[in-house]
Amino acid sequence: MADHKYTSIFFDADDTILDFRRSATVALQQTLEEHELPVTEESLEIYHRINHDVWLAFERKEITAPELRLLRFERFLDAIGEYREPELLSRRYLHLLSQSCIFIDGATEVLDELKSRGFRLALITNGLKEVQRPRFANARMEQWFDTIVISDEIGVAKPDKRFFDHAFEQAGQPGVSESLVVGDSLQSDIQGGNSYGVDTAWFNPDNKENLSGHRPKYEVSNYRQLMSLIFGNEDQGR
Numbered sequence: 001m002a003d004h005k006y007t008s009i010f011f012d013a014d015d016t017i018l019d020f021r022r023s024a025t026v027a028l029q030q031t032l033e034e035h036e037l038p039v040t041e042e043s044l045e046i047y048h049r050i051n052h053d054v055w056l057a058f059e060r061k062e063i064t065a066p067e068l069r070l071l072r073f074e075r076f077l078d079a080i081g082e083y084r085e086p087e088l089l090s091r092r093y094l095h096l097l098s099q100s101c102i103f104i105d106g107a108t109e110v111l112d113e114l115k116s117r118g119f120r121l122a123l124i125t126n127g128l129k130e131v132q133r134p135r136f137a138n139a140r141m142e143q144w145f146d147t148i149v150i151s152d153e154i155g156v157a158k159p160d161k162r163f164f165d166h167a168f169e170q171a172g173q174p175g176v177s178e179s180l181v182v183g184d185s186l187q188s189d190i191q192g193g194n195s196y197g198v199d200t201a202w203f204n205p206d207n208k209e210n211l212s213g214h215r216p217k218y219e220v221s222n223y224r225q226l227m228s229l230i231f232g233n234e235d236q237g238r
Contacts, residue, residue, distance in 0.1 A: 006199075006230060008174035009114060010167060011145075012183030013125035013132070016203045017107050018139065023100035024048070031093040035084050043080055050075045058157065059126060059188050065152050069094070069128070098131045101139035104205075106223030111144040113227065122147035122171045124181075126157045126188055147171045158185075159192030182226065186212045201229060 014020035028047055032039045054072040057063050063071060073086035073093075114121060123145040125132055129152040136148060147170045151157035154166050168174065182201045183189025191214040193200035202216035203226070210219075220226045 004230065006119070006178055006180045008120040008122065008171060008179040009230070010122045010124050010171070010179060010181045010198070012185065012189050012203075013123055013136075014127065015104070015184040016182060017104060017111075017123070018135065019102040019104050021048070022102050023097060024051070027093050027096035027100060030096055031089055034092065035089060037082055037084065038080065046079050047072070047076045050079065055126070056187060059159065065128060094128065094131050098134040099138065101135045103139070104223075110223045110227055114230075115144050120171060120174055121145050122149065122167055124149045124158065124163070124167050126151040128152045158188035159195060161196060164192060164196040164198070180230070186210060186214045186216075190214045190216045201226065
């Protein structure tokens with residue numbers, strides 16, 4: 001491998017490598033249809049907003065993973081004024097979601113390039129094991145990633161320092177100064193990486209405004225920009 005600043009790249013999974021929003025929407029639509037619940041733009045947006053807030057609460061350690069599984073559907077049903085068993089909806093939704101793996105545009109090409117050049121790649125995700133393991137298997141993530149860390153399997157989530165301790169240990173303890181964390185979440189990926197002393201790249205394809213107090217070292221809106229960041233002006237042969 002040529003002499004680059006970074007030798008190890010820690011990638012978030014959902015909405016960084018995989019298009020979680022699209023997969024979640026398809027799984028949710030089917031779940032709602034099967035339970036004769038309204039499938040409208042409004043109902044889908046209500047769920048996504050609730051799900052986002054519940055995940056933030058989980059990352060702040062305010063709720064546990066089992067509570068997360070049910071709470072988002074309990075709140076969703078309350079919000080749309082319908083009664084169903086939230087556990088049944090959750091179970092069906094998670095099963096459907098576990099079967100879906102849609103890549104972000106450009107992700108596989110970049111992973112191929114990095115792997116071929118000898119970079120050490122790790123996949124780090126705040127996710128539920130019964131969803132992420134099947135998705136990663138379907139996506140054949142092991143062809144790129146020697147290290148895959150799922151918060152639900154280790155009992156601690158990003159941005160907790162212990163998550164990064166575990167990830168770096170599993171990755172063979174690469175130097176912090178030679179490592180880069182890439183992710184779409186300012187709270188989990190950027191805050192966690194910054195606190196750990198690792199350079200961070202905020203993957204922001206929608207060009208959202210950063211209203212948080214977490215400042216990434218870099219911001220990229222697509223994978224071409226990420227490659228330029230990693231390789232500089234070097235001809236990438238692309």
